[in-house]
Amino acid sequence: MSIDDEPTASVPVAAAPAASGTGEPAPSTASGTAADAPTASGSPASAAGAPTASGTPASAAGAPTASGTPARSRLVEWDDPFIGVAVAPTMSGLDYLRAMMAGELPPPPIGKLMGMDLVAAEVGSATFTCEPNESHYNPIGIVHGGLVCTLLDSAAGCAVQSTLPAGMGYTSIELKVSYLRPLRHDSGLVTCVGTVVKPGSRVAFAEAAVTDAAGKLIATATSSLLVFPLER
Structure with missing residues (x-):
């Protein structure tokens, strides 16, 4: 998930197996990234410059931006989210x-x-852990608070999920965040720990805290979460 700021070496790369599990090798570029390689869900990842859903081509890596400097870029790939959704009701949290x-x-x-x-x-x-980078920045030159909030919400929510039996789900109904220090792209690996304060069959309560690589406290949160049966 890092930003590809450095040029890649033009060396041959062996074809990587497709993530779909078919055994067919995915074509690789000189940077080692498979162009249009299928993801674990079986659908191909978008290549730089390929038309988007709107019909306009995506920006090519390194193309000049409005400031005249080369554009920074990163590749985001993900799996079919409904794979997990389908089995969640059959497993404990x-x-x-x-x-x-x-x-x-x-x-x-x-x-x-x-x-x-x-x-x-x-x-x-x-x-949870996360290493902030420039793609997380806000207009004032620090990591956007939304990243920290997402970490806190995820850790608190998964802490509650860890207490739930099969067939039960949860969702946040309140999240109160206190920001104590800024994060920057050189803050190193940050850690967010969520802990259940009070479990419940209808409403559960949790807290979470984010610390940077030096162990300094960045933000804290308290969360209330609704607990409910999942549809099978």
Whole structure:
């Protein structure tokens, strides 16, 4: 999920197996990225310059921007989100989270978009990591608070999910965030830990905190979450 600021070497790259599991190799470019390679869902990833849904071509990497400097870019790929949705009602929350960490279920697309990973889950707690970069910046030159808020909401929510039996789901109904320090692209790997304060069969309560690579507290949050039966 990093920004490709550095030029890639023009060396041959061996074709990588397709993520669809068909065994057919995906064509690779000199940078090692498979052009139009199918994702785990079987649909091809968009190539730079390929027409978008609106019919206009996507910007080519390195094309000049309005400021006259080369454009920065990053590739975002994700799996079919409904793979996990289909099996979620049959698994306990903790089993579901651990299956994602083990690669047995795909992570949610929001994780790929924001560059955050679920790295630990126990009953009543969940931990995410994320390394901020320039693509997370707001107009005033720091990481947008929305990234931090998403980390806090995800960690608190998954902490509650880890306490739920099969057939039960959750959704946030309130999230209160306190921002204490800014994040920048050189803040290093940040960690967000969510913890259940009070589990419940109708409403659960959790808290979460984000720290930077130096262990400094960046933000905290408290969350209320609605618990409800999932449709099978």
